[in-house]
Amino acid sequence: MAEVILKNIKKVYPHQEPKKRKKGAEEKKTNLLVTDEGVLAVQDFNLEIKDKEFIVLVGPSGCGKSTTLRMVAGLEEISGGELYIDGNLVNDVASKDRDIAMVFQSYALYPHMTVWENMAFPLKLRKMPKEEIAQRVSQAAEILGITQYLDRKPKALSGGQRQRVAIGRAIVREPKVLLMDEPLSNLDAKLRNQMRAEIIKLRHRINTTFIYVTHDQTEAMTLGDRIVIMRDGVIQQVGTPQEVFNHPANQFVAGFIGMPQMNFYDAQLVKDSDGKYAVELEKAHVVLSEDKQANLARNNVQPGPVTLGVRPEHLVLTGDADKMITGKVEVSEMMGSAVHLHISACGSDTIIIVPTTELESASAFSIGSPISFTFSGSTAHLFDPETQKSLEA
Amino acid sequence: MRTNSTTKLRNADVQTKRFGLGMITPTVIVLLVMTAYPLVFTLFYSFTDYNLLRNLRQPAEFIALKNYTDLLTDPYFQQSIWNTVKFTILAVIFEMIIGFAMALFVNCLKRGQKTMRTLLLLPYLLPTVTVALSWRMMLSPNYGIVNQVLTALGLPVFNWFSDIHTAFGMLVLIDVWQSAPFVFLLLYAALQSVPQGQYEAARIDGAGRIKILFYVTIPNIKNSLALCALLRTIDSFRLFDKVNLLTGGGPANSTSTITQYLYNYGISSLDFGFGSAGAVVMTILVLILSSVYIKRAIQ
Structure with a gap:
């Protein structure tokens, strides 16, 4: 029940003394910025999280999302910048005094305590009266459906049940901010989907500010009010799931959000005789939609080479035969409701999703057979080939 | 088929x-x-008056429980049992507390853990004879550094190993000095295996350092603590080398342990029948002591 403001937050890990390296040991490759001070794990992190908002930090491994969360939790020192929770500067406030709760990927339950004791522990430390502890624990247990396990020790529970207990331990406190660090990563796919739905329900029952870290874009898209996409310690884009999906700020975001990944091609941006922008790729000449025209014109984009991105579900197999891109089917994956076609075209790998309902027969795409496809002007995303930034933003 | x-x-x-x-x-x-053979042999001879010197001429005779009654009614033996128990309790308590403190200290060091670990382990690596002799030199009333320092400070000096007030305490001190590193090593290894996540969760849940120690650290390493206490109890109970080298049980039997008593009255005098009875009594005492831990471990 509080807003969280991160102002120019920075995390620097000082250089380690060079250790003797074993012969043949490879140096770990990262693209993190290295300065005289050390390695910049997070830099210029600016974000205002509104009261009761559900924010998801998402990005590949090592992008600094967990480090950021741990700085909010007070588990990592903040190297620079200011962190406000509920209007108070908390850079130097200990974790226990920040009124936050956290759910860990490893659950981090206390193995020697029963489920009840685990959940009551934070309340006991705050010297809450026994009746209130009992009431809060049983209420949280009911919300999470773990009432029948209250007398058990964590080792007698399954992964999903343990994660519920960990969430229970966090929500009994009724914290100002609830932090979750990849809480579903240790669960199997089915349980993960189930728990994801439960977190959405939970979110509506307990009104608090959530900061959720994940590397899974499905979790990010389904849970977040807003998504923060990070890479190499830098925020790439902040926006609602729809915004980042429809208007990715750069090629990285476009590739990261969406499953399967967006297809990218080296294409040409041209201006037709009537002054309209169009993209040319092989024989295809696609005139862009009105809103894209306006965006490009506003940014005064000049014709020339661009990186074209089209999502697999936006590539279509029907159109004017003379103006289509041609390729060869390499793999055809039957997914039930759709077929994922892997095609080699324009010198790169392309994926097309074809709904099963549009297919005459599943065997229509035998390996090696030629195929042609195109796209519409409203589904094309254009990026600067050098800066990789969106030309429409 | x-x-x-x-x-x-x-x-x-x-x-x-x-x-x-x-x-x-x-x-x-x-x-x-x-x-098995020595055990049966010992048990058998504990019921005879087998004495190596005398039995060169006449065979050992069966004397039933006489060795046991002699032993248990001997005030020297009673004092030796009391000394052993007192020594074990004091040594184990101090070793556990100091060893655990050392482990906590080294575990929270950000740099130099390896160096510190090696340095702290040194006393345990030394042979007991070396330890005993170097302490005897340090505590010597004539040329020992301890008395020299005390004299320089104008404090009273002692003849540490011959004074009835200090001899026992010195033995405890030397044993703690040598064996606390063993406790340190075992508990340090146990501390390393406590998941970091639990500490972090406890910090966020609102626990301070002391609460974390009692609610997270100790419960997580309690099996190692119990094992360590068991090993040290058994070892302290069998204390012999330091006593034999430094005091020989004196002064006035004040440092005599069960093993030292058996050595004096059973081995030195070649009265093996009597010595065997003492060995059986000691084995039973050790078994009783460790049964508490063993039962716990099985559970």
Whole structure:
């Protein structure tokens, strides 16, 4: 029940003394910025999280999302910048005094305590009266459906049940901010989907500010009010799931959000005789939609080479035969409701999703057979080939 | 066909069993010769008046429980038992507290853990004889550094190992000095295996350092604590070398342990019957002591 403001937050890990390296040991490759001070794990992190908002930090491994969360939790020192929770500067406030709760990927339950004791522990430390502890624990247990396990020790529970207990331990406190660090990563796919739905329900029952870290874009898209996409310690884009999906700020975001990944091609941006922008790729000449025209014109984009991105579900197999891109089917994956076609075209790998309902027969795409496809002007995303930034933003 | 295959299976089973027996036989023989035989031998002689000097001329005679009654009514033996118990309790308590404190200290160091670990472990690596002799030199009333420092400070000096007030305490001190590093090593290893996440969760849940120690650290390493206490208890109970080298049980029997008593009255005088009875009593005491831990461990 509080807003969280991160102002120019920075995390620097000082250089380690060079250790003797074993012969043949490879140096770990990262693209993190290295300065005289050390390695910049997070830099210029600016974000205002509104009261009761559900924010998801998402990005590949090592992008600094967990480090950021741990700085909010007070588990990592903040190297620079200011962190406000509920209007108070908390850079130097200990974790226990920040009124936050956290759910860990490893659950981090206390193995020697029963489920009840685990959940009551934070309340006991705050010297809450026994009746209130009992009431809060049983209420949280009911919300999470773990009432029948209250007398058990964590080792007698399954992964999903343990994660519920960990969430229970966090929500009994009724914290100002609830932090979750990849809480579903240790669960199997089915349980993960189930728990994801439960977190959405939970979110509506307990009104608090959530900061959720994940590397899974499905979790990010389904849970977040807003998504923060990070890479190499830098925020790439902040926006609602729809915004980042429809208007990715750069090629990285476009590739990261969406499953399967967006297809990218080296294409040409041209201006037709009537002054309209169009993209040319092989024989295809696609005139862009009105809103894209306006965006490009506003940014005064000049014709020339661009990186074209089209999502697999936006590539279509029907159109004017003379103006289509041609390729060869390499793999055809039957997914039930759709077929994922892997095609080699324009010198790169392309994926097309074809709904099963549009297919005459599943065997229509035998390996090696030629195929042609195109796209519409409203589904094309254009990026600067050098800066990789969106030309429409 | 079916009977054929079952016979084959049964043959294979018999072969596996035979192979297994063959593999454990050498171990069983060694165990019988080295452990079971001396045990039975000791038990048997504890009921006789077997004395090596006398029995060169006449055979040992069966005297039933006389050795045991002599032993248990001997005030020197009673004092030795009390000394041993007192020594064990004091040494184990101090070793556990100091060893645990050392482990916590080294575990929270950000740099130099390896160096510190090696330095702290040194006393445990030294042979007991070396330890005893170097302490004897340091505490010597004539040339020992301790008395020299005390004299320089104008404080009273002691003849540490011959004074009835200090001899026992010195033995405890030396044992703690040598064995606390063992406790440190075991508990340090246990501390390293406590998941970091639990500490972090406790910090966020609102626990301070002391609460984390009692609610997270100690419960997580309690098995190691119990094992460590058991090993140290058994070892302290059998204390012999330091006593024998430094005081020989004196002054006035004030540092005599059960083993030292057995050495003085059973081994030195070659009265093996009496010595055997003492050994049996000691074995029973050690078993009683460790049964508490062993029961816990099994549970």
